[in-house]
Amino acid sequence: MKKLFTAAITLLIFNTTFSQKLKKVDEFNFSTATKKEYKGYKNGFDVNKLTTDFGDFEIRDQLIINQPSDPTNLNNNVYNGVKVTNTTNDFTFVGAGKYSAMGAMSYIYLSTSDGNTPIVIERIRVYKPSMGRPATIVVDFSKKDGSNLGLGKLGNTFNLERAISLGELINPNAPLTREQAIAKLKEAKDLVELEMMSKEDFEALKAELTPIIMGK
Numbered sequence: 001m002k003k004l005f006t007a008a009i010t011l012l013i014f015n016t017t018f019s020q021k022l023k024k025v026d027e028f029n030f031s032t033a034t035k036k037e038y039k040g041y042k043n044g045f046d047v048n049k050l051t052t053d054f055g056d057f058e059i060r061d062q063l064i065i066n067q068p069s070d071p072t073n074l075n076n077n078v079y080n081g082v083k084v085t086n087t088t089n090d091f092t093f094v095g096a097g098k099y100s101a102m103g104a105m106s107y108i109y110l111s112t113s114d115g116n117t118p119i120v121i122e123r124i125r126v127y128k129p130s131m132g133r134p135a136t137i138v139v140d141f142s143k144k145d146g147s148n149l150g151l152g153k154l155g156n157t158f159n160l161e162r163a164i165s166l167g168e169l170i171n172p173n174a175p176l177t178r179e180q181a182i183a184k185l186k187e188a189k190d191l192v193e194l195e196m197m198s199k200e201d202f203e204a205l206k207a208e209l210t211p212i213i214m215g216k
Contacts, residue, residue: 027051028126030137038128038135044101047124050137054164055174057124057137062144062172065094065110065117065155069166093163096150099125099138107158108150118144122154137161181212 021039024046031053049058068091090109097108123140137160142153149155163169176184188205191197 024048030126030135033135035129041126041128043128043130044125044138047126050124050126052137052161054161055171057121057139057160057171059121059124061121063119063121063141064170064172065091065114065119066167066170067115068092068112069168091168093159093166094155094157094168096155097152098123098140098154099156099158110149110155114149114155119155120144176209176212178213178215181209185209185213 021042022045023042025041025048027049028045028047029051031051050056068089090111091114092109094110094114095108096110097103119141120143121139121141125138127136127138129135136158138156138158139160140154140156142155143149146153157163157169160169164171185206188197188202192199192202
C-alpha cells in the first residue's frame, strides 16, 4: 500500500511538472533564450511572434521562396531530425507539406520551379536544443495566392535560420545589413550621376542609411 501511495505521489508530481511546461506562447526571443529558460517549454512549442537576430517573424507575415542554395557542403548533416543529403537542384531546407518529426525521414524538397513565390507564415514552432544540437525554428506556410505546394496547401522549412541565411527564403521586411545599405547607397549615387535621381532624394537616403553603415 505504501509503495502504491509513493508511486501515485511521484506520478502526480511528474504530471504537474510536465503540465506546467508551456506548449504555446504569444512572444518568444530566440536570440536571448537560455537552456534554463527552455526548460519551461515543451519541445516544439508554438509561437505567435518570434524575435531573432536575423529578423522578426509573426503568424501571417509574408516571406518569399527564393531559389535553391548549393547543398553540396551540407551532406550528412542532420537538422531537426532531417538528414540533409540533397545534391540536386532542389531546395535544401524548404519542403512540401506540414512539418512533422515523424515525416522527417521522407522529407519532400521543393524544386526550382517553386522559386520566386510569395508565401504566408501559418505556424511557427521552436524545437529546444538537445543532444548537442542548437534550438531550431520550424515554419509551416502557404502560398499567398492560395494554390497548392506539391499535393497540398502547406509547405515548411525545418530550419528557418538556415533557410534565411542561405537565401532559400527571403524576409522582405528584414532590416538592411551594412553591406546591403552600402550597395543601396552606391546604386543611388550612380542614379544621381545618370540624372535619374535628385540630389535631395540622395541626401535623404544617405541620412537614412548612414546609421546602418556606421553601426549606430
